[in-house]
Amino acid sequence: MSIWEALAVFAAGVGAGSINTIVGSGTLITFPVLLATGLPPVTATVSNALGLIPGSLSGAIGYRKELKGQRRLVLRLGVAASAGGFTGAVLLLTLPATAFETIVPVLVALALVLVVLQPRISAVVQRRRARTGTITRTDGGPVLFGGILLASVYGGYFTAAQGIIYLSLMGMLLDDTLQRLNAVKNVLAALVNSIAALFFLFVADYDWTAVLLIAVGSAIGGQVGAKVGRRLPAPALRTFIVVVGTFAIAQLLLR
Numbered sequence: 001m002s003i004w005e006a007l008a009v010f011a012a013g014v015g016a017g018s019i020n021t022i023v024g025s026g027t028l029i030t031f032p033v034l035l036a037t038g039l040p041p042v043t044a045t046v047s048n049a050l051g052l053i054p055g056s057l058s059g060a061i062g063y064r065k066e067l068k069g070q071r072r073l074v075l076r077l078g079v080a081a082s083a084g085g086f087t088g089a090v091l092l093l094t095l096p097a098t099a100f101e102t103i104v105p106v107l108v109a110l111a112l113v114l115v116v117l118q119p120r121i122s123a124v125v126q127r128r129r130a131r132t133g134t135i136t137r138t139d140g141g142p143v144l145f146g147g148i149l150l151a152s153v154y155g156g157y158f159t160a161a162q163g164i165i166y167l168s169l170m171g172m173l174l175d176d177t178l179q180r181l182n183a184v185k186n187v188l189a190a191l192v193n194s195i196a197a198l199f200f201l202f203v204a205d206y207d208w209t210a211v212l213l214i215a216v217g218s219a220i221g222g223q224v225g226a227k228v229g230r231r232l233p234a235p236a237l238r239t240f241i242v243v244v245g246t247f248a249i250a251q252l253l254l255r
Helices: 003-022 027-036 041-051 053-062 071-094 103-132 141-157 162-173 178-203 208-231 234-254
Strands: none
Touching (some): 027 041, 041 071, 162 178
């Protein structure tokens, strides 16, 4: 790897760490750069997963204030995220590289629609609960658990835009602010990346230079993203999610 390629990978790591903390889809920055340096797709995916762990942890720490009072929820959904991340990592090494290419843009597009409509849908749900006297569940029930599990399978496989899917699911099924949900999303993403990366360490090929460059860059980016993301009001954060998600869909379709 030349010095210019190394700088590009490092810069991509900073960008990915920032974007992942705010919304997700940082892999769409690092993955093309790793491919451009000559790494095979699977090696690039594995190296990216390993490198993004510090960024995920950094982002989760940056959002620690918003995590207060959410320990039970994080532990419950963390079980689903861990199981899904491990399954996705196994699938990455067993399925054809194009296995998810058709379904992923559809999933991201659906997630974006849910993110946009979430305030209206939540209002309708709240009114219906008020009329029927239904108690609001604070954990999302089995639907959210299953959704996080499936989203994490995808996350362990590729990771791009999994944060958007997490936010759309939690926004629909939990009565909480977008910033607090974003904090939970960062913890779940860190779990998925860590579980998948630990598996890859023992069974897959990776490039340590790329891993270290992305790791340092994403750790810096995670703190930057936390500072920026926490200051965004809900409408601005929602708009940012849609913009990033739309770019993600375009890049996935044009790859």
